[in-house]
Amino acid sequence: MESSVLAFATDLLDEGADTFFGNLADRAGVGGVTLASVYHQARDVFPHNPHRVIRYLEPGAAYFRPDPAHWRGRRLAPVPSTAIGDRDPFAEAAAEARRRGMRLHAWTVFCHNDRLGFVHPDCAPANAFGDRHLTELCPAHPEVRAYALGLVTELARYGVDAVRAESLHFHGLRHGFHHERYFEELGPVAEALLGVCFCEHCRAAAVRAGVPAEEVAAAVRTELRRRLADEGAAAEPGALDELAGGAFAAYVDASAATVTALAADLTGEARRHGMRLTFMDGAGPGRGWLSGIDLPALAAATDRIETLGYARTPEAVREKVAAFALHGVRPQDLAVILRPMAVDCDGPADLAAKIAVLRELGVPEVEFYHYGLMRLSSLDRIGAALA
Numbered sequence: 001m002e003s004s005v006l007a008f009a010t011d012l013l014d015e016g017a018d019t020f021f022g023n024l025a026d027r028a029g030v031g032g033v034t035l036a037s038v039y040h041q042a043r044d045v046f047p048h049n050p051h052r053v054i055r056y057l058e059p060g061a062a063y064f065r066p067d068p069a070h071w072r073g074r075r076l077a078p079v080p081s082t083a084i085g086d087r088d089p090f091a092e093a094a095a096e097a098r099r100r101g102m103r104l105h106a107w108t109v110f111c112h113n114d115r116l117g118f119v120h121p122d123c124a125p126a127n128a129f130g131d132r133h134l135t136e137l138c139p140a141h142p143e144v145r146a147y148a149l150g151l152v153t154e155l156a157r158y159g160v161d162a163v164r165a166e167s168l169h170f171h172g173l174r175h176g177f178h179h180e181r182y183f184e185e186l187g188p189v190a191e192a193l194l195g196v197c198f199c200e201h202c203r204a205a206a207v208r209a210g211v212p213a214e215e216v217a218a219a220v221r222t223e224l225r226r227r228l229a230d231e232g233a234a235a236e237p238g239a240l241d242e243l244a245g246g247a248f249a250a251y252v253d254a255s256a257a258t259v260t261a262l263a264a265d266l267t268g269e270a271r272r273h274g275m276r277l278t279f280m281d282g283a284g285p286g287r288g289w290l291s292g293i294d295l296p297a298l299a300a301a302t303d304r305i306e307t308l309g310y311a312r313t314p315e316a317v318r319e320k321v322a323a324f325a326l327h328g329v330r331p332q333d334l335a336v337i338l339r340p341m342a343v344d345c346d347g348p349a350d351l352a353a354k355i356a357v358l359r360e361l362g363v364p365e366v367e368f369y370h371y372g373l374m375r376l377s378s379l380d381r382i383g384a385a386l387a
Contacts, residue, residue, distance in 0.1 A: 001358065001364060002031060002364060002365040003367070004032035004033055004034045004367045005030050005369075005371045005379075005382070006034045006036075006107055006337070007020075007034065007370065007371035007372060008036050008057075008063070009037075009083075009089035009090070010084075010089075010372070011049070011371050012092065012093055013084065014049050015050060017092055020371075021096050021102070025102065027380050027382075028368070028380075028383050029387060031103055032102050033103075035089070035105070036108075036109075037063055037090060037151070037155055038060070038061070039057060040059065040109050040113065041058065042056070043055070043056050044372070044373055045373070047374065048375060057081075058081050058082065058083070058115070059113075059114035060109075060113035060114050060116050061082075064089065064090035064091075064155070065090075066078045066154060070150060070153065074146065074150070075123075076123060076137075076147035077150075078151065090104075090155075090160075094160070098159070104158070104159070104160045104161060105161055105162045105164050106155040106162070106163050106164065107164040108155065108165060109166045109167045110165060110166065111136055111137045111138070111170075112135065112167035112175070113137050114134070116137060116147075117133070120143075121134055122141075123137050123138060123141050125170060125171075125197035125202075126198055126199040127193075127194050127195070127196065127197070128196070128198045128217045128220040129224075133171070133173075133195075133197075136171050138170075138199050139168070139169060139258055140199065140201035140202045140204075141199070142201070145262055148266060149266060152269045153273070156273035162277065162278055163275055163276070163277045163278070164278050165278060165279050165280055168259065169259045169291045169292045170292045171291060172195035174191065184228075184231070184234070187235055189227060189238040189240065190227040193223060196251075197255065198216075198220070202258070203217070205258050208254075210250075211247055216243075216244045216247050216248050216251045219247075223238075223243060252289060252290060252292070255292040256289070256292045256293065256294040263277070263298055263301050263302050264301035267301060267302045267303060271303075276303040277302050277303050278302065278303060279302045279305050280307075281293055281295065281305055281306070286323070296329070299330075299333050305324070305335070306335040307334065307335075307336060308337050308369075309354065310337075310343075311344060312344060313350075314350070314356070314357045317354045321334065334363050334365075335366070336366055338354055338369070339369050340381045341375070345381065347381070348380075349385075352384070352385035352386075
């Protein structure tokens, strides 16, 4: 079973390569590192960082040095984080990983990019009223697709083993902004409908699939106005697959086809450079329909599906893997992320039992979240569990 720890480039820069890779190899005992190459805004607490305990991550920043010639003339291009200065953490990580015989994966957040969305709002998803979700990029937009493909091409320069594709899909209403305010209860149906993209590119994709996109958008606006106006209506259950006479469901299916096609294109580009592409599904089976996540189609289009195995017990981890199997993703096509910290694990025996479940089921890859956000004792827990 392959093993890796997810980490930030700033973990490497702040601690130095010797300490950083030494902890991964000697304390955690893993065979690789999954380093964030593009990441979203956040505020995190770093228990063992030698320079700071709290850090704000910049919105939509890149943690490698983009080749200017590759992005010349493009509106959407990766913007290096100010935290890396003049250095190239990916080049440093690639050299050290090769020296130690370890794998390097590029953990890449594609469409959740609050920097590019605010600068280029026409590339962001639009709800049925035309309001833009500026913390995101729309997977149907041609420039967004070109940007995503360009990231994969750029990362190949570093000889990474795999691209971990996070956020390569649509997002819901509540994904992505600080100080969000919902003083009236919207209800799950209204929240779901407000998160569906009706930008010109998504509507065009639906029309090509034979879906009456304008009728669907009108039906969604009508339903939203009804639920936003009345507290009782907001609480009503709703069968979304019946909205607009079933055309809404067909519209969402067209969005899923958009995501699958993008994932397939990126997988082809990754393979062309000798890399794998792993599609990260954080929602879990049956929960990603409105985000355009068609698990059986994505499993066929990409090299692997990665999911969060966050759970208190080994039995719960087993159930998560079984749920993916029910949705067309075999255990041998999965990678699973575990958290060794106290929020999920009470010790190395518990973590070892979860890893044993994954091995028994045939899951070929396990990752651990997250190097900088855990105590060093949690790295030791990984090492003991893997041993």
